[in-house]
Structures are given as structure tokens and as C-alpha cells.
Amino acid sequence: SQQGEEDPQALSIQEGENATMNCSYKTSINNLQWYRQNSGRGLVHLILIRSNEREKHSGRLRVTLDTSKKSSSLLITASRAADTASYFCATAAFNKFYFGSGTKLNVKP
């Protein structure tokens, strides 16, 4: 299937540390997006990277995309307790979105 898979499934770090999450997918994509979900809530879009882009920044977020390896990473720098959430990658192709099962990030104060 097209579905992206995040790695690790869970990550626990101290406030101030960096958090890195990875996403792998299987087929060609138009773009790859990262979303965040606070516990029991809907998803919120964080950042979109197009298939012809290699790196993108937004505030404390840095996303890379390697289409040859079919993988992406999301780096959150100087993490805060408020970053505690689940993070999902979504691959977009053939008029559909495919979400992975997410990385659960816990940032300890």
C-alpha cells in the first residue's frame, strides 16, 4: 500500500532536546505532509514538502525528503512540553491521502 510508516512509534525526551521522527513510504508521491494530533483531538497541519524539494523549515520544524529512499524526517528543535503529541506523515498521490500510524512524542519538563 501507499501508506507511510513512522518510526519510532514512541519517543520520550527531555525539554530542550531535539526530536527526530522518520517516515517511509512505498510509491511515488506529489508531496509529503506532517500533521500533529494532541490527545483526543483532530489533526493539525504542520508542514508540506513537495516531491521536488529536499528540505523545508518552519520555525522550530525542519523536514527533509529523500525521494530516492522514499523517506522523510521531521526534526523538532529545542522541544517544549507543549510539543507532546502524536505526529503523522501523510503522503499524497493519486487523488488520495495516506496517513501512517504516527509517532507518539512525550516531552518531559
Place this chain on the structure above:
Amino acid sequence: DVKVTQSSRYLVKRTGEKVFLECVQDMDHENMFWYRQDPGLGLRLIYFSYDVKMKEKGDIPEGYSVSREKKERFSLILESASTNQTSMYLCASSFRQRIAKNIQYFGAGTRLSVL
């Protein structure tokens, strides 16, 4: 700000009941989606719609139907609820018809329990 509103945060229904989940968006988006989210399975697409009265099956349409009579409203219907439909249901919408190129905006979710 885009607002996607789901009518209920929590619902408890009995097996065999007909269940309606309602979703309204206020940004004149063409595309609307229904997903279900289960632990370890991520989000799975049930149905989507790219225009009024238009619908397309997603990956897991069995046991569900949808209705889009107005552009801003997309309803998910469980014709006869079963316990395996206990889940978190998420509605989303996006601008324009080129689904793959656009950001999706999500509602807060409806947690449905079927007893």
C-alpha cells in the same frame, strides 16, 4: 481560520442503531473526507467527496454510507452500527479539487462507542 465542526465529541449507540455523524466546514472547500482512527492503524479513509452529491469510496467503505447535499456539510451514516465500528471518526476538508496537492483541515473528532 478554517473551521471544521463535528456535531458530537462523544456518542454512545447500541448495536443495530442507525448512526449519523455530521460535519460542517465554513471555508467553501470542495473536498470533504471521513476517516476512522484506531490505535496502531493510523487514519483510514472511509469516503470522500469532491463536490455536492459526489462521493468516492475510500479504503474501508463497508458498513458506511455518506451524504453531501450541501457544499458545507458531509454526513457519515452507519446503517446498522456494530461493535467493530467503535472508533474515533475524523472529518476533514480541503480546498480545490486537486486533493493530492492540498492541506487537509480536520475537525476535533467524534469518539463513537457501539455497545
